[in-house]
Amino acid sequence: MKLENLETPALIVDLDVLESNMAAMSRLLEGTGMGLRPHYKSHRCPAIAHRQIAAGAKGMTCAKLAEAKDLALSGIEDILIANQVTDPAKVARLASLAKCCRLSVCVDNGENVRQLQEAAGVQNAMIHCLVEYEVGMNRCGVDTPQAVLALARQIMSCPNLRFDGIQAYAGNLAHEEDEAKRREQSDVVENRLRELKAYLEGHEIPVREISGTSTGTVEMRRKDSVYTEVQAGSYLFMDMAYRAVGAGFSHSLFVLASVISRRPGAVITDAGVKSVSVDQRPPAFQGYEDVPVEMSEEHSAIYGDFPLAVGDKLRMIPSHCCTTVNLHNWLYLVRGDKVVDRVPVVSRGRSL
Amino acid sequence: MKLENLETPALIVDLDVLESNMAAMSRLLEGTGMGLRPHYKSHRCPAIAHRQIAAGAKGMTCAKLAEAKDLALSGIEDILIANQVTDPAKVARLASLAKCCRLSVCVDNGENVRQLQEAAGVQNAMIHCLVEYEVGMNRCGVDTPQAVLALARQIMSCPNLRFDGIQAYAGNLAHEEDEAKRREQSDVVENRLRELKAYLEGHEIPVREISGTSTGTVEMRRKDSVYTEVQAGSYLFMDMAYRAVGAGFSHSLFVLASVISRRPGAVITDAGVKSVSVDQRPPAFQGYEDVPVEMSEEHSAIYGDFPLAVGDKLRMIPSHCCTTVNLHNWLYLVRGDKVVDRVPVVSRGRSL
Numbered sequence: 001m002k003l004e005n006l007e008t009p010a011l012i013v014d015l016d017v018l019e020s021n022m023a024a025m026s027r028l029l030e031g032t033g034m035g036l037r038p039h040y041k042s043h044r045c046p047a048i049a050h051r052q053i054a055a056g057a058k059g060m061t062c063a064k065l066a067e068a069k070d071l072a073l074s075g076i077e078d079i080l081i082a083n084q085v086t087d088p089a090k091v092a093r094l095a096s097l098a099k100c101c102r103l104s105v106c107v108d109n110g111e112n113v114r115q116l117q118e119a120a121g122v123q124n125a126m127i128h129c130l131v132e133y134e135v136g137m138n139r140c141g142v143d144t145p146q147a148v149l150a151l152a153r154q155i156m157s158c159p160n161l162r163f164d165g166i167q168a169y170a171g172n173l174a175h176e177e178d179e180a181k182r183r184e185q186s187d188v189v190e191n192r193l194r195e196l197k198a199y200l201e202g203h204e205i206p207v208r209e210i211s212g213t214s215t216g217t218v219e220m221r222r223k224d225s226v227y228t229e230v231q232a233g234s235y236l237f238m239d240m241a242y243r244a245v246g247a248g249f250s251h252s253l254f255v256l257a258s259v260i261s262r263r264p265g266a267v268i269t270d271a272g273v274k275s276v277s278v279d280q281r282p283p284a285f286q287g288y289e290d291v292p293v294e295m296s297e298e299h300s301a302i303y304g305d306f307p308l309a310v311g312d313k314l315r316m317i318p319s320h321c322c323t324t325v326n327l328h329n330w331l332y333l334v335r336g337d338k339v340v341d342r343v344p345v346v347s348r349g350r351s352l
Numbered sequence: 353m354k355l356e357n358l359e360t361p362a363l364i365v366d367l368d369v370l371e372s373n374m375a376a377m378s379r380l381l382e383g384t385g386m387g388l389r390p391h392y393k394s395h396r397c398p399a400i401a402h403r404q405i406a407a408g409a410k411g412m413t414c415a416k417l418a419e420a421k422d423l424a425l426s427g428i429e430d431i432l433i434a435n436q437v438t439d440p441a442k443v444a445r446l447a448s449l450a451k452c453c454r455l456s457v458c459v460d461n462g463e464n465v466r467q468l469q470e471a472a473g474v475q476n477a478m479i480h481c482l483v484e485y486e487v488g489m490n491r492c493g494v495d496t497p498q499a500v501l502a503l504a505r506q507i508m509s510c511p512n513l514r515f516d517g518i519q520a521y522a523g524n525l526a527h528e529e530d531e532a533k534r535r536e537q538s539d540v541v542e543n544r545l546r547e548l549k550a551y552l553e554g555h556e557i558p559v560r561e562i563s564g565t566s567t568g569t570v571e572m573r574r575k576d577s578v579y580t581e582v583q584a585g586s587y588l589f590m591d592m593a594y595r596a597v598g599a600g601f602s603h604s605l606f607v608l609a610s611v612i613s614r615r616p617g618a619v620i621t622d623a624g625v626k627s628v629s630v631d632q633r634p635p636a637f638q639g640y641e642d643v644p645v646e647m648s649e650e651h652s653a654i655y656g657d658f659p660l661a662v663g664d665k666l667r668m669i670p671s672h673c674c675t676t677v678n679l680h681n682w683l684y685l686v687r688g689d690k691v692v693d694r695v696p697v698v699s700r701g702r703s704l
Binding site: 009064090140171323 | 359360361393415416435436437438439441442460461463464486489490491492493494495523610612613614615618620622623624625626627629630631646647648649650651653655662663674675678679680681700701703704
């Protein structure tokens with residue numbers, strides 16, 4: 001099966017580039033003491049999670065309980081849900097899942113800790129907990145070392161919970177295009193975490209893990225980083241948003257599109273916002289990266305007198321790899337011009 | 353099953369409102385001579401297509417061959433693909449499908465007409481054709497009456513094709529927020545189509561159908577409209593984008609979300625851009641329509657001291673119903689506080 005035989009729109013991954021991105025991440029982390037716990041949200045595809053584990057990842061990060069279940073059912077043994085799970089029905093399922101694998105979850109309030117202990121106690125499970133610390137996203141998490149300490153103590157008093165450390169994801173810095181500012185604010189986060197760790201240890205709370213960082217900031221972590229693990233996801237694929245911040249990885253993910261209509265000065269393809277996401281910025285066509293793309297639901301258009309005819313195929317570089325993969329049922333793995341496998345996006349839409 | 357038992361994020365449709373929107377559309381079209389051919393792209397759900405047919409729709413519109421196949425396999429008998437199908441493998445399948453139902457497709461170039469005839473001839477099928485006329489989208493379609501005439505004549509010379517008329521979708525006007533401008537430009541389109549029709553009829557080309565218009569412009573079509581059928585889709589559900597143009601329908605579609613974290617001045621829910629699309633504008637929470645929503649992949653946040661606690665549920669009004677439905681596997685149909693059915697979004701991701 002050749003790439004040219006694929007019907008479009010089709011989501012393709014260049015395996016050679018994917019592998020070189022994985023090797024580049026391993027080199028970045030070598031000697032830093034930081035482990036890699038890649039984020040499942042970027043591919044939602046157990047077949048790729050297994051490649052990451054085989055390449056040395058210590059486990060997987062995910063955002064939702066439904067993703068964690070898919071990972072566990074696929075044989076992944078160490079899973080972090082980098083999010084709060086508060087619905088009582090979900091908490092009960094989380095406790096069940098914690099009997100199947102090493103499962104960690106984030107918490108930011110005491111009532112949730114109480115719920116987790118109750119559910120884990122009933123099922124005789126052990127749930128690992130990270131307290132989420134708010135470091136800039138203005139999203140979940142607690143704001144002060146005192147609040148972290150109170151939650152850590154509460155967790156440590158629960159027989160079926162284990163306090164492992166801190167979740168600290170500064171996703172707001174991941175796409176900061178001013179590198180100096182990204183580095184400076186990244187250092188501010190490091191310092192806040194260092195102070196937090198010292199504060200907790202001063203109160204005899206051991207902090208085994210500090211989990212976070214991203215594709216956009218991993219290069220800024222030094223050997224003395226306080227982080228113990230990196231939750232990057234997009235490094236596998238890259239996208240136009242990470243290209244804008246100069247992240248040191250190459251594009252391996254594309255939406256293959258076909259020209260379906262041609263007028264003087266206009267080229268129309270069959271891939272629209274139902275095939276490539278636009279939540280971060282517009283996508284771009286490879287070879288035409290500087291040409292603005294006009295998107296509608298099932299079409300994209302570039303305007304200019306390009307040497308393209310109906311039937312020609314183009315590779316679209318997604319603006320945001322994670323939300324683009326979530327639009328597709330299948331990922332075609334290619335080497336050169338050959339399709340070598342098709343793997344299901346098992347956790348597509350699994351946001352429960 | 354009560355609505356409060358649903359785990360979130362969940363896509364819900366209020367059936368009472370859906371039915372009143374369907375009735376409102378019927379009233380709008382009554383006596384105009386225009387038929388309703390609703391666009392499948394808004395729900396991708398055969399169970400809802402059947403409700404539309406039962407309420408008097410003459411057939412369905414869709415954007416892709418894969419959607420048309422799902423509709424035909426669900427027993428819908430009159431289907432328009434309001435788009436170009438140019439891939440040879442797809443053209444062959446289109447001809448097969450044309451043996452299963454009354455199937456129409458749009459064309460905008462002569463080579464495509466030749467392909468369609470060849471495939472239909474091999475399979476002894478009849479394919480209905482609309483010539484797409486460019487009326488403002490700057491997308492597919494031909495620009496001049498002369499080009500339409502040439503294609504109509506070519507279609508009429510093909511034994512396995514039938515020229516039915518014109519596809520003219522001015523989607524660019526659908527969301528024009530200045531009502532006077534929308535009305536004025538809508539009239540410009542009507543006039544261009546009237547001239548086109550007269551031109552074609554002057555050359556002895558019968559124009560049985562002129563298909564197009566949208567939820568945002570259907571109210572502007574007068575009894576003497578040149579359009580014969582309306583391809584509106586969003587009227588079923590409404591969304592924040594159509595609310596901004598004052599479309600005369602009510603919100604029936606919501607993403608049910610739960611508060612998962614609460615800090616002073618911040619409410620965080622579990623529905624992000626993987627559950628509600630942002631290609632047109634941000635969504636809004638019902639009851640908090642004027643409060644800006646900050647979206648990330650699996651979270652949304654509103655900032656302010658609202659009387660909301662962890663576990664509380666909110667209804668999010670999508671900004672764009674069509675792309676939001678495409679993020680979900682299931683649509684929960686509710687009446688009041690009861691879940692009365694769950695129907696699959698069968699054609700989710702079917703953009704081939």
